[in-house]
Amino acid sequence: MSASSSAQPIGAFDSGVGGLTVVKAMRDLLPAEDIHYLGDTARFPYGNKSPETIIRYSREIMSYLRGHDVKAVVVACNTASTHALAILQKEADIPVIGVIDPGVQAALSATRSGRIGVVGTQGTIYSEAYQKLLRHYRADVFITAVAAPLLVSLVEEDWLSHPATRLILEEYLTPMKKARVDTVVLACTHYPLIKALAQDVLGPDVVLVDSAENAAAALAQKLADAGLGRPVEMKGRTTICSTDVPAQFSQLAERFLGEKIHAIHQVSIG
Amino acid sequence: MSASSSAQPIGAFDSGVGGLTVVKAMRDLLPAEDIHYLGDTARFPYGNKSPETIIRYSREIMSYLRGHDVKAVVVACNTASTHALAILQKEADIPVIGVIDPGVQAALSATRSGRIGVVGTQGTIYSEAYQKLLRHYRADVFITAVAAPLLVSLVEEDWLSHPATRLILEEYLTPMKKARVDTVVLACTHYPLIKALAQDVLGPDVVLVDSAENAAAALAQKLADAGLGRPVEMKGRTTICSTDVPAQFSQLAERFLGEKIHAIHQVSIG
Numbered sequence: 116m117s118a119s120s121s122a123q124p125i126g127a128f129d130s131g132v133g134g135l136t137v138v139k140a141m142r143d144l145l146p147a148e149d150i151h152y153l154g155d156t157a158r159f160p161y162g163n164k165s166p167e168t169i170i171r172y173s174r175e176i177m178s179y180l181r182g183h184d185v186k187a188v189v190v191a192c193n194t195a196s197t198h199a200l201a202i203l204q205k206e207a208d209i210p211v212i213g214v215i216d217p218g219v220q221a222a223l224s225a226t227r228s229g230r231i232g233v234v235g236t237q238g239t240i241y242s243e244a245y246q247k248l249l250r251h252y253r254a255d256v257f258i259t260a261v262a263a264p265l266l267v268s269l270v271e272e273d274w275l276s277h278p279a280t281r282l283i284l285e286e287y288l289t290p291m292k293k294a295r296v297d298t299v300v301l302a303c304t305h306y307p308l309i310k311a312l313a314q315d316v317l318g319p320d321v322v323l324v325d326s327a328e329n330a331a332a333a334l335a336q337k338l339a340d341a342g343l344g345r346p347v348e349m350k351g352r353t354t355i356c357s358t359d360v361p362a363q364f365s366q367l368a369e370r371f372l373g374e375k376i377h378a379i380h381q382v383s384i385g
Numbered sequence: 386m387s388a389s390s391s392a393q394p395i396g397a398f399d400s401g402v403g404g405l406t407v408v409k410a411m412r413d414l415l416p417a418e419d420i421h422y423l424g425d426t427a428r429f430p431y432g433n434k435s436p437e438t439i440i441r442y443s444r445e446i447m448s449y450l451r452g453h454d455v456k457a458v459v460v461a462c463n464t465a466s467t468h469a470l471a472i473l474q475k476e477a478d479i480p481v482i483g484v485i486d487p488g489v490q491a492a493l494s495a496t497r498s499g500r501i502g503v504v505g506t507q508g509t510i511y512s513e514a515y516q517k518l519l520r521h522y523r524a525d526v527f528i529t530a531v532a533a534p535l536l537v538s539l540v541e542e543d544w545l546s547h548p549a550t551r552l553i554l555e556e557y558l559t560p561m562k563k564a565r566v567d568t569v570v571l572a573c574t575h576y577p578l579i580k581a582l583a584q585d586v587l588g589p590d591v592v593l594v595d596s597a598e599n600a601a602a603a604l605a606q607k608l609a610d611a612g613l614g615r616p617v618e619m620k621g622r623t624t625i626c627s628t629d630v631p632a633q634f635s636q637l638a639e640r641f642l643g644e645k646i647h648a649i650h651q652v653s654i655g
Binding site for chain 1: 424429430433507511533535537538539541542544547548549550552554556630631632633
């Protein structure tokens, strides 16, 4: 295999639409790069599947993205980052970046008190992926972890300014306030869309760590280290693919990406 | 194959925990019957899968339930009722009852104005299964259909008395009020748990049709017609099986079934 070059696109994938918030952060930070995104909507959700299945799916998608000649891959999915990232990194000769480590590192940099909150889906919280990694880097961290399954539906419903969403966030974030955390990790790719509301509920003194932004920053660093970044004067393109196109998927995808999508290409994987 | 006898159990299945509200209604109406329930949690959710896949899964589960010598089967799942019921009924020599037709019949019996609301998941509402069947029986019916994806999560979170749930229900049910429906079909097996709240939001003049209750009533009628009902003095047992046992599944199952569950048996299908 020939060595990677800066001209090649960056691959990113998720089980569905959520990873597009990571793509948005990548576009904001690396506007010169071409991005090839795959949402594995036909096999969504990943959260309730076994680690073995997640690894198989992730390998299939890596192979698909390598077929599009990517120079790096962002695993823009918490479940795949939890179960498959280490294996993908071992098997690939290109940089592979997950969403968990960048969020954890950012939280540890941000906290002054060592009291950190983590909010995510049931799958992410019960896997303890964030909690274990936080403790791995800093054993004395005090963690308040909250599973918040309603937030994904509220974001997908676009009820971001509905009074019910605020009530629900207040309920979920009460343990964080009681624990006097100074930093909260938004450990789900859907949550950047409720970041402003969460900030409002938690107050201005709590630092919110957005996994999407931090994954994009980790990617930018890797590309710079490897000399694989594109010249800044270029204008990158984003290609959005999915394994199924459910009803209203494109409107949802546009809200997550924060820009108009001209085409969603349906592809087969596995 | 030998003819069915009243001693045999009744089978019921769903993609997950929701069908247990139908089992609850069956227990209430037919306490003498043994019930064998399968929740196909390993392949949950069904809502985003193709009709062909739903048919294959449903056939596999029918074969599993026939292996437990059932005398009738309740398809306690809206997605499987939509896509697989007709095929299962054609292939089986025992009664197979879905959740859609009983709810539709009950709504048409209840309505005075012919103005009917249907509330369900996106999959159920977009499939138009209820709308088509309502129009099939009564062409001039005026239907207001609302997809309410948040309600499943709210029920599973057990936020039944949370102010946010009321706000969300008010939002979803506003089109029903504006359309002055006199009858609303709760077209999701999760919704019996929010029936009281929905009644409160809609007011006492609106008839709420509960698919679970009506499916149980349709089953009771079929058993009586076929002479397959058990003597009323018997006390039936309920066996709960699932293809996976996710975190907190048993607590959730107990809330849906409305009684203590001593064991959930994990089984393999397909």
